[in-house]
Amino acid sequence: MTGEIDIEEQKIWALLEEVSDPEVPVLSVLDLGIIRAVKITEPLQKSPFPQDAVQGDLGAVEVTITPTYTGCPAMDMISMNIKLALIEHGYKKIKIISVLSPPWTTDWMTEAGKQKLREYGIAPPKGSVHNQWADPSESNEKIECPQCNSTNTKLISQFGSTACKALYQCNDCKEPFDYFKCH
Amino acid sequence: MNNYLTDLTLHLADTALILAQRNAEWCGHGPILEQDIAITNISLDILGQARNFYQYAAQLKNDGSTEDSLAYLRKEREFKNLLLVEQPNGDWAQTILRQFFYSAYLYLLYQQLQNSKDEQLAAIAAKALKEVTYHQRWSSEWVIRLGDGTAESHQRMLKAIDNLWSYTGEIFLASEYELQAVNEGMGINPFLLKNEWMKKVKEVFDEATLPIPEKIFMHSGGKEGKHTEHLGFILAELQYMQRAYPNSEW
Numbered sequence: 200m201t202g203e204i205d206i207e208e209q210k211i212w213a214l215l216e217e218v219s220d221p222e223v224p225v226l227s228v229l230d231l232g233i234i235r236a237v238k239i240t241e242p243l244q245k246s247p248f249p250q251d252a253v254q255g256d257l258g259a260v261e262v263t264i265t266p267t268y269t270g271c272p273a274m275d276m277i278s279m280n281i282k283l284a285l286i287e288h289g290y291k292k293i294k295i296i297s298v299l300s301p302p303w304t305t306d307w308m309t310e311a312g313k314q315k316l317r318e319y320g321i322a323p324p325k326g327s328v329h330n331q332w333a334d335p336s337e338s339n340e341k342i343e344c345p346q347c348n349s350t351n352t353k354l355i356s357q358f359g360s361t362a363c364k365a366l367y368q369c370n371d372c373k374e375p376f377d378y379f380k381c382h
Numbered sequence: 383m384n385n386y387l388t389d390l391t392l393h394l395a396d397t398a399l400i401l402a403q404r405n406a407e408w409c410g411h412g413p414i415l416e417q418d419i420a421i422t423n424i425s426l427d428i429l430g431q432a433r434n435f436y437q438y439a440a441q442l443k444n445d446g447s448t449e450d451s452l453a454y455l456r457k458e459r460e461f462k463n464l465l466l467v468e469q470p471n472g473d474w475a476q477t478i479l480r481q482f483f484y485s486a487y488l489y490l491l492y493q494q495l496q497n498s499k500d501e502q503l504a505a506i507a508a509k510a511l512k513e514v515t516y517h518q519r520w521s522s523e524w525v526i527r528l529g530d531g532t533a534e535s536h537q538r539m540l541k542a543i544d545n546l547w548s549y550t551g552e553i554f555l556a557s558e559y560e561l562q563a564v565n566e567g568m569g570i571n572p573f574l575l576k577n578e579w580m581k582k583v584k585e586v587f588d589e590a591t592l593p594i595p596e597k598i599f600m601h602s603g604g605k606e607g608k609h610t611e612h613l614g615f616i617l618a619e620l621q622y623m624q625r626a627y628p629n630s631e632w
Contacts, residue, residue, distance in 0.1 A: 268513065
């Protein structure tokens with residue numbers, strides 16, 4: 200039985216790959232690293248016996264997520280999209296649990312996610328959170344332009360189009376771009 | 383039971399909510415587009431922190447309260463926010479200085495609060511600390527830019543200091559519930575953060591060529607629900623929809 204649940208959970212993880220971040224549609228919730236746990240509480244029993252079909256409709260799952268930013272307005276929409284994706288695949292009872300601890304950092308973002316961000320035109324978070332936040336005044340790492348890869352860039356504003364991004368400009372190709380803040 | 387913990391959580395929630403509301407008043411009125419976006423982004427971060435604290439307070443109260451009822455249906459005397467955050471926006475200098483005083487304090491507070499024995503307060507603080515770090519850096523840079531800027535901007539910073547300094551004393555004056563929370567290993571005594579805060583303010587003011595004011599009379603009472611006349615007007619606007627159309631939803 201445990202084995203079957205494991206397989207079913209694996210399927211849900213695969214399914215979450217299809218749920219994207221509404222603000223940055225190229226990223227899935229898995230790329231972002233905001234899914235903490237998936238737990239099947241009542242498996243979707245595909246009974247081989249038709250007379251058990253009533254039971255076959257059971258399907259309860261708990262998905263634990265964590266917000267990227269405290270005030271991120273996309274979180275409600277992400278929760279809803281996860282629910283919709285699971286409903287589409289036959290689940291009836293879906294519980295989304297939001298946890299704050301341990302806090303999400305950009306280190307939770309996958310390498311694939313960072314690559315997708317770059318291709319999308321957003322400079323991915325650079326470096327690791329741990330050294331960067333030791334001293335808040337010491338975050339002058341050179342950010343790479345996602346258009347021409349030059350590191351000759353300048354910060355325009357610490358706050359960009361969404362809470363998680365800062366606004367930069369490339370001094371070489373002159374293009375402005377968003378930088379996904381490392382935090 | 384655990385009234386002190388509920389009160390402390392509400393104090394943190396109310397302070398965040400009122401400042402978020404004040405900052406949001408700048409939406410569409412910022413001096414330049416980037417800074418309009420910055421101040422409203424900060425407002426959003428702080429509102430998110432307020433929501434986390436309200437959700438937790440509602441859970442602690444366990445009497446049917448929700449994050450919304452706590453924000454929209456409590457009266458002025460029930461709000462425990464710092465007097466500093468309810469002060470009017472004034473000009474950009476005053477808004478910046480208020481933000482700097484608050485962020486410099488929260489940065490120190492959250493650093494300690496993330497080790498609280500209360501797991502939820504610790505989690506909220508750890509999460510919010512990263513955002514507050516940005517707010518502190520941004521507001522410090524603006525204090526320096528304006529203080530060490532033109533004669534006009536320097537003058538406006540002086541006026542802002544004059545208007546706000548007397549509301550900073552209260553931050554470090556521990557309330558009963560803060561002290562009780564300290565005894566239980568859940569809260570932080572704000573008085574113990576005062577020296578560090580003064581050090582930060584002095585460092586930024588020095589660079590901004592601004593003077594630290596002399597010792598003056600300090601207002602207090604916000605933590606116990608005694609507010610300046612401004613809070614009533616803020617709540618009148620903030621709570622209008624729920625008061626006029628009870629239980630309305632978007």
